[in-house]
Amino acid sequence: MPPRSDNAIVIIGSGPGIGTNTAAVFAANKFNKIALVARNPTQLDKDAESIKSAANSSITVKTYSTDVIDPAQFTATLKQISQDLGTIEVVLYNAAIVSQSRHLEVTDDELIHDFQISTIALNNLSRWAMPQLVALAERDASAQPTLIVTSSHLPEAPETDLVSLSVSKAAQKNFTRSLRMEFEPRGVHVALLSVAGYVFDHKKFLNARYIARQAWELYAQPRGSWTEDVRIEEP
Template sequence: MASRTDRPLILIGSGPGIGRHIACEFASRRFNKVALLARNAERLAEDQAAIKAATDDKTEVRTYPVDITDDEEFIATLDKIEKEMGVPEVFYYNAARVTLSKLLESEGREIEYDFQINCASLYTAAKWAIPRLVSLADADAHARPSLLVTSSLLPLDPIPDMFALSMAKAAQRNMTQSLAKVYGPKGVHIGMVLVGGAVDPTHATLSPSNIASRTWGLFEEPKEKQTFEIQVV
């Protein structure tokens, strides 16, 4: 089990925006092991180098190229991470595809693919992660086992020209709420970060660094006052 001196973070959907900055934020604040997952091995290597540089090479960062829509490959990768880095204290789900899909003009398969990334693969991840996070909560009162998810305002205010993603994000929020209702009382913080616009490094609030800082604030909330979601707008 993870301990106060061994705190692994698994980040699904690494990349130069939110994913990399979340990893840097958590690694700079005492998470000593980081596992990065994404399709693109070259981009993962760039993220790995950035995190190591941000923490003076004090963080163990490993990369795992994987197609998370392939359940068998995804679970095998998570099992490998557990063997190499230990049980995660935080499981961060940042995977998404942002693309146009016009209402009644796009193919139905666009709905299916966005649902797969945002919901079905998150469901697979949760089935793997939740039992481990519950066990960690039982074993270590000082741990803060968490499953956190990046989302947007689409579940609350859908965009017709992005209807597939809007539908998938609404379903994702519904499922994550259900997880919070069941496993929150068992000691696992289930939370969502709703990003209310395009991520922009020059924006005061929508910069990836500010989003990462706000996410750390969500994670650090007192256990008796943990909230389900925050909006970054």
């Protein structure tokens, strides 16, 4: 698939790992507009500089410090992204917080907080992203409108010290699959990028660069051969 010349990607949950590496891969493949969304403005500035230094051409990198579990703040940020970058072709939803929780100890607030990140914020994102991705598919046959959600092994293999995250990731996977059922017939590729384990640079497959390349491969798949879920794990 030949790359287009004017493309925009939004990374929700930027950071020095999967988020930044994915943005760098897309920047190297003719995506010239990048939006980075996360809570920490200092880290966002570092992420933007690393992406710019890795790109082979001039690109626009915009950063947005926001909390995805604040609906009003998150919605305002998404509106600003549209004003700054125009139509979006790819969204990577990579927001998550990994914190330990165990049965008989996990609180209601912990469960609700993880669900807000994994599913409620993704729902708010879909209200903004899906209409423009569908419209892009309708007007530009060369476009590949795509929503990628980073998942994990937890929906199928929950861990007893990650009770809250395991539950919320299962809900997120179900929600993402329902988005696929609704919007794939309308020209939008909705896919899960399941990272089955902790990510470290020394690992063969569970490293941020390899995962980022798999995100690009998902985007590059031709319609008719779209993959629903790519699982990345060590042998």
